[in-house]
Amino acid sequence: MNKKTISMILILLIALLAACNQDEDTNKDEEERVVPVETAEVTEGDLVIEKSVYGRTAPSATAPIMLETPGEIDTLEVENGDQVEEDDLIATLSTPAGTQNVRAPRDGEVVNLTGAAGDMVSNEEPFALIADMHSVKLEFSVTAKVRELFEKEATLDVTARDKEYEAEITAIGSMPNDTGLYEIEAEAPNEDGEILPGTVIEMTVPEKRIEKAIIVPTASVFEENDESFVYVVKDNKAMKQKVTIQETQSDKTAIEGDVKAGDQVVVTGQLTLTDESRVDVQEGE
Template identity: 50%
Template sequence: MKKWLFGILAVLMIAVLAACTEEDDASEEETEEDAAVAVETAEVREGDLVVDRSASGRTSPSQSAPVMLQAPGEVDTLEVSEGEQVEEDDVIAKIATQAGIQNIRAPRDGEVMNLAVQEGDMATAEEPLAIIADMNEMTVEFTVTAEVRDLLTEGDVLDAVIEGETYEAEVVTVRAMPDDTGLYPVEATIPNEDDRLVPGMIAELTIPETVAEGALIIPTQALVEEDGSTFVYLVEENSAVKTKITPVETQTEETAVEGEIEPGDQVVTTGQSNLSDEDTVEVVEGE
């Protein structure tokens, strides 16, 4: 009788253990099936792929005129100081010459620059007494290759960064002939409305170049290279869809591509190294 009871208990225990094992196995399978790979995505866009060329130059007054003497003499009186604003025909200095006192006048409106003498100095007729410069607008002169020159047209407005500030620079001259270095001189003007610009400042100009027009654009980091082919992963209904594409033009940040993708599609940009086709994914935001 006891053996019979023990037998029944043993059978029941084995059945219970088997059921628990099946439940654990099912639970593990369910967990594995439900596990989703965390990814970040970006939207495929349609447009032009533009890259930025750069050039640099130094600022100078857009217009200036030298103050010249008709005859040498001693500076009797200086009527202005360096950096002072004057108007055309204002007296700059009085010079004592053999013919008497000569009034030296400003040839134009502007700011007194490069004032070369003090009272009592001898001034010559060969060198300018000073320069009168228009500081309301600055000129930036720079040189470019023939390839970049073809991107520029008079009237173009470029971004120019000077000491961390961005200004609008209008191209006013694009030379047809190169200089002695084989580069093409270009001039642009920048309004100096706040008087923050002075001659000699370095200006970094940005020259945009369209390298692909009306293309499908994706982040370059979305590309996956495999066996000589290029793929991306699209996210469709929380699944990763491995999609073959052809890069047309690749830049550091963005790439123009062709393939079975459309504007508005979500392409995986982070986490694709952990993906296979048809994996379940969870889209998360980047840091």
């Protein structure tokens, strides 16, 4: 065997040993790799699917201020938004019959007042309105299908200007309006006066209920090849479990599969996991 052949054999042996060492190092790295993850507990319970409908607010009651005779406004004692009590003086008018005192017909808030001192006003239309804003009426227009979700006297959650309130359903229309929709009315307390007339309001009404469901955070579910999975952490390993989604409501999802209440599922870090990856569970914020 010549020197050239011996040299080539030595080079091949060295390359083979290096490759083996590299494979061993790679396997060792994979075995030692620990993925930091955050988890959440699986629960069992009813998952309620809610539907949002949008409407506007209106005073719960209004009373018009009607003039006895037309005339000229001498003095105006209030402006829109003022709170008045029954018989409070609203304005004085000069009329052919003399001075006319205009008084509030009830307690409430002055709205729709458009006149000013010196203006001529008619007695054919309301001079202003007194609105009861201690509670507000909520008005919605819904389809026939959505109408079926409502029950009279039911109490539902509503949101106005990022604040939550409770409202009671007071009326459910039985005939469609000109647009083919059905009118729903509700009433919400407004003692602090924060809800203004004409405010857009959101109401959530239960649409569907999944009873005794296994519920996981929606963030824990991921898709792969048109199938759904979660990672369940057992003995510091992430076990990949196939699941079937029943329903999803925002941040919660009802599933079926080899997952039970009390299990810990991965909610962050699962994109870097494979089945039986070693994990280090971190505490969330």
